[in-house]
Amino acid sequence: MSDNKFGQIPMVDLKEELRLIRDPVLSMLTEVLDSGDYILGDKGEQLEKQLAQYVNASYGLGVANGTDALQLSLRALNIGPGDEVITTPFTFFASGEAIAQVGAKPVFVDIEEETYNIDPSKIEQAITQNTKAIIAVHLYGQSAKMKEIVEIAKTHHLRVIEDACQAIGTEYDGKRIGAIGDIGCFSFFPSKNLGAFGDAGLVVTNQKQLHEKLSELRNHGSEKKYHHSSIGMNSRLDEFQAAVLLVKLYYLDIFLHKRKEVANRYTEHLSHLFKTPRTTDNREHTFHQYCIELDNRDELAAALKDHGIASAIYYPIPLHLQEAFHYLHYKEGDFPIAEKTAKRILALPISPMLSFQKQDYIISTVKRFMETNG
Incomplete structure (x- = not known):
């Protein structure tokens, strides 16, 4: 017989969290409703700037979810059929799925026994002439060994994407992860440490050219309305989720x-x-x-x-x-x-x-x- 006097204890108590932030969230959502501006508006721009500043990146771009963040990053780096991308086999499916979605081949490398992150000492043996990038996953909220990973990437002229979907706010050598590699990807799924009230994500980079390409790709390959220079995606962060995240970022x-x-x-x-x-x-x-x-x-x-x-x-x-x-x-x-x-x-x-x-x-x-x- 259970001696539980608390009722069901969930993995993450989002209802209790809502009790704390309900009033500021409702106030912010009311602002969005009254504005009549629901996609690519002021709240999204505020969030992009604040989160980029938070992780010490030059540019931030709101997207629909963390999976899209990964796929858009690969596409912005011109990774596709015939290319290989190295990552860990011990992660959420999206880390490998995004690679396959752009037509590239996922190449897996085993993990460190202590941290469960990709083991940099095993990466080089997986590199071939077709390898174009490494996706370093910061699993459970703990940073991967970015110094070693970045050094390997530089030696072999590879790009580094940080899958930081579980690790907003995590630091590595005193730097917040996400802006250490070429591109950083964040998920704001409701159960994340910074969670929206639905799907939401963010991409950050310090490279202007990549930011411009990502911005185009997330909006149907369009930089100017009804002018499409590439085949993109519909992956825009809506104003309601941006509003919620602005409130929760404060906490x-x-x-x-x-x-x-x-x-x-x-x-x-x-x-x-x-x-x-x-x-x-x-x-x-x-x-x-x-x-x-x-x-x-x-x-x-x-x-x-x-x-x-x-x-x-x-x-x-x-x-x-x-x-x-x-x-x-x-x-x-x-x-x-x-x-x-x-x-x-x-x-x-x-x-x-x-x-x-x-x-x-x-x-x-x-x-x-x-x-x-x-």
């Missing part, structure tokens, strides 16, 4: 600090039981997810569910073993660290709104399970 650093507090508390109480997230001095972690690793992952997830506590597996099947990528002819055993991690990883609830009382209940439930089953 972002406060929320990130709270996430770190929650993560540190988990680690303090649970690190002796199983593998908990590792952090380093120059690679910050903003904890979009707090992932533990253990052999009896599925049993713990079931026990948490019985006690009204959500958990999630990010990700149960590495990209190279996904049915959609069978045509690449990868097989089980090709990337052993990613495959082992997929069988052991489990995310616990983490949110700026997670109270210490609820977290204590989660921790005590996990400890009881481990005492019996560890």
Whole structure:
């Protein structure tokens, strides 16, 4: 019998977050309604400027979602059929999907065992004459080793796209990620650390030519209305989502600090039981997810569910073993660290709104399970 007095504890408590920001959000949305300007308006421009400044990039461009951000970035770099793009197999499907969408070939490289990010020491052996770029994913909110990745890219004349969809606000060597490579991509899916009330995304760059190309591509290949110089996409960030994000951006650093507090508390109480997230001095972690690793992952997830506590597996099947990528002819055993991690990883609830009382209940439930089953 569950001793849960809190009701269901979700992975991210968006309802509780809304209680905090409801009034300023409604005020901002009312401004949009009254303006009659719903696409590519003032709120979107404000958001682009503020987020570019936030990550120390020269240019920001709002797009429809994080997946489009990745695809537009590849297209802006003229990557397409016959080209290869190196990335990690342990990430959300969109990281590989975007490569395939532009007609290029995803080439996977195994991950670091400690951080779950792409292992730079294994990248060079995957480079061929067809390699054009590296997509570095900052998984769960922790930066990849950008110094090593950028150095490899320079040596081999490759472009670097940062998939920062889970890592807004994360720092690497004192710099916020996103503006370290050629292009940075962000997702504002509602559950992200900076989340909209629907789909939304952003692309940042320090290169004017890339910004102009991205701007054209997101709007049907059009720089001037009804004049289309290329085949683009309809991937414009609407004013309602921009308005929501402007409000939530004000709270972002406060929320990130709270996430770190929650993560540190988990680690303090649970690190002796199983593998908990590792952090380093120059690679910050903003904890979009707090992932533990253990052999009896599925049993713990079931026990948490019985006690009204959500958990999630990010990700149960590495990209190279996904049915959609069978045509690449990868097989089980090709990337052993990613495959082992997929069988052991489990995310616990983490949110700026997670109270210490609820977290204590989660921790005590996990400890009881481990005492019996560890």
